[in-house]
Amino acid sequence: MPEPLPAVGLQPQGVPAARQTRLDSFVQRYAERTAHLQASEIRALFAVASRPEVVSLAGGMPNISGLPLDAVGEALAELTRERGTVALQYGSAQGDPDLRRQVCEIMSLEGISASPDNVVITVGSQQALDLVTRVFCDPGDVVVCEAPSYVGALGVFSAFQADVEHVEMDNEGLVPEALTATLGRIAAAGRRAKLLYTVPTFHNPAGVTMSAARRAELLQICRSSDLLVVEDNPYGLLGFDGSPPRALRADESDRVIYLGTFSKTFAPGFRVGWVLAPHAVREKLVLAQESATLCPPAFSQLAVGAYLSTCDWQRQVKDFTEMYRERRDAMLAALDEHMPAGTVWTVPAGGFYVWATLPEGLDSKAMLPRAVTARVAYVPGTAFFADGQGGRHVRLSYCYPPPERISEGVRRLAAVISAELELLETFGTPSASAASSSYDKPHPNLA
Numbered sequence: 001m002p003e004p005l006p007a008v009g010l011q012p013q014g015v016p017a018a019r020q021t022r023l024d025s026f027v028q029r030y031a032e033r034t035a036h037l038q039a040s041e042i043r044a045l046f047a048v049a050s051r052p053e054v055v056s057l058a059g060g061m062p063n064i065s066g067l068p069l070d071a072v073g074e075a076l077a078e079l080t081r082e083r084g085t086v087a088l089q090y091g092s093a094q095g096d097p098d099l100r101r102q103v104c105e106i107m108s109l110e111g112i113s114a115s116p117d118n119v120v121i122t123v124g125s126q127q128a129l130d131l132v133t134r135v136f137c138d139p140g141d142v143v144v145c146e147a148p149s150y151v152g153a154l155g156v157f158s159a160f161q162a163d164v165e166h167v168e169m170d171n172e173g174l175v176p177e178a179l180t181a182t183l184g185r186i187a188a189a190g191r192r193a194k195l196l197y198t199v200p201t202f203h204n205p206a207g208v209t210m211s212a213a214r215r216a217e218l219l220q221i222c223r224s225s226d227l228l229v230v231e232d233n234p235y236g237l238l239g240f241d242g243s244p245p246r247a248l249r250a251d252e253s254d255r256v257i258y259l260g261t262f263s264k265t266f267a268p269g270f271r272v273g274w275v276l277a278p279h280a281v282r283e284k285l286v287l288a289q290e291s292a293t294l295c296p297p298a299f300s301q302l303a304v305g306a307y308l309s310t311c312d313w314q315r316q317v318k319d320f321t322e323m324y325r326e327r328r329d330a331m332l333a334a335l336d337e338h339m340p341a342g343t344v345w346t347v348p349a350g351g352f353y354v355w356a357t358l359p360e361g362l363d364s365k366a367m368l369p370r371a372v373t374a375r376v377a378y379v380p381g382t383a384f385f386a387d388g389q390g391g392r393h394v395r396l397s398y399c400y401p402p403p404e405r406i407s408e409g410v411r412r413l414a415a416v417i418s419a420e421l422e423l424l425e426t427f428g429t430p431s432a433s434a435a436s437s438s439y440d441k442p443h444p445n446l447a
């Protein structure tokens with residue numbers, strides 16, 4: 001169990017020491033929750049990682065250079081000309097009904113049968129995470145997450161002062177026995193998990209996909225423990241083989257809240273995502289959306305709708321996945337060729353990410369400045385844990401750089417890891433942060 005929020009570090013007035021700064025004259029006035037707003041490690045990395053000489057394997061930006069920009073531009077111009085008074089006006093808090101219908105058609109590709117009435121359009125799936133957490137979580141509530149978990153979700157849970165409990169994963173996704181044990185521990189402590197947050201398909205950052213058998217087991221556990229599931233599925237249509245995996249929501253409509261987005265299949269700049277929720281929850285989400293934004297942007301919604309109905313978006317998704325597959329292959333080949341013994345990694349069947357475990361004794365966060373000096377960037381594994389674990393891991397993204405740059409980046413990274421290993425052999429014992437975590441040992445199957 002995580003400890004309750006620590007009282008240490010609080011000043012008599014209730015202002016955490018870390019917020020006391022001479023530069024910020026408002027420090028005594030902020031709400032307590034601002035102490036839980038975290039800078040994303042990934043954002044902090046962007047400045048260095050975006051220097052042209054650095055190969056960035058850090059960011060998860062989709063590569064949208066293949067989009068038919070002329071056709072999109074034409075569709076946007078036509079939208080403004082023909083439907084400008086609607087597209088540039090306020091809309092409903094729940095979102096455009098036509099887009100909600102289109103969203104239901106898209107979800108049917110993952111086996112989901114849903115009514116547009118139970119869909120709420122959001123400002124990206126990031127806002128969906130925010131709304132769902134706002135609706136369900138009070139400070140101190142427990143959210144169960146995979147180990148590792150999506151950094152943006154951890155940021156939201158922290159902002160709402162929820163406690164995160166991580167559950168072990170392996171090559172087939174979340175481990176059911178570990179979930180049962182965690183739920184048991186939570187109950188034994190007199191607490192109740194409010195949500196299970198999972199990215200079952202092409203996981204960010206672990207790069208693994210939950211097997212069909214695991215999905216059934218997970219749903220069974222959630223039914224018997226009366227646990228709500230948040231299924232976050234931005235990458236579901238970006239698989240390299242066959243048809244998209246069946247969503248958890250396809251087999252359980254009463255306790256799965258499904259989040260989707262157009263950020264990876266079309267373009268993140270429109271900031272259009274959605275939530276599909278049981279009817280009562282949907283009503284609360286609409287109220288939360290109303291208070292947050294009045295309504296999601298009408299122009300973006302109609303633009304996405306126009307793209308879906310006038311362009312061959314499924315062909316475009318196929319083109320995207322071919323490009324990502326080539327990049328994934330380049331990364332896996334370079335890892336095979338260059339990484340020193342003792343480094344292991346996952347083999348993603350879709351999505352954007354490889355999760356690598358470094359040889360014992362290395363600390364990916366401490367190593368990062370040396371890697372950037374060697375002109376390669378990654379995200380240290382600690383970003384994906386609420387409790388500082390993950391120091392032996394790195395997330396490597398293959399979505400953005402072209403294949404030759406990926407190969408070169410991995411070669412540089414392997415040289416940095418080898419140099420660290422030499423230093424370790426010559427001078428040192430493993431650093432404390434790299435040696436202390438149960439998740440930091442490569443799981444027997446997570447390789």
Ligand SMILES: Cc1ncc(COP(=O)(O)O)c(C=O)c1O
Nearest residue numbers: 124125126150204232261263273
């Ligand atoms: C697992 C996961 N969920 C949610 C998001 C947020 O996506 P957006 O807000 O762009 O829809 C991302 C973005 O990378 C993600 O990887």
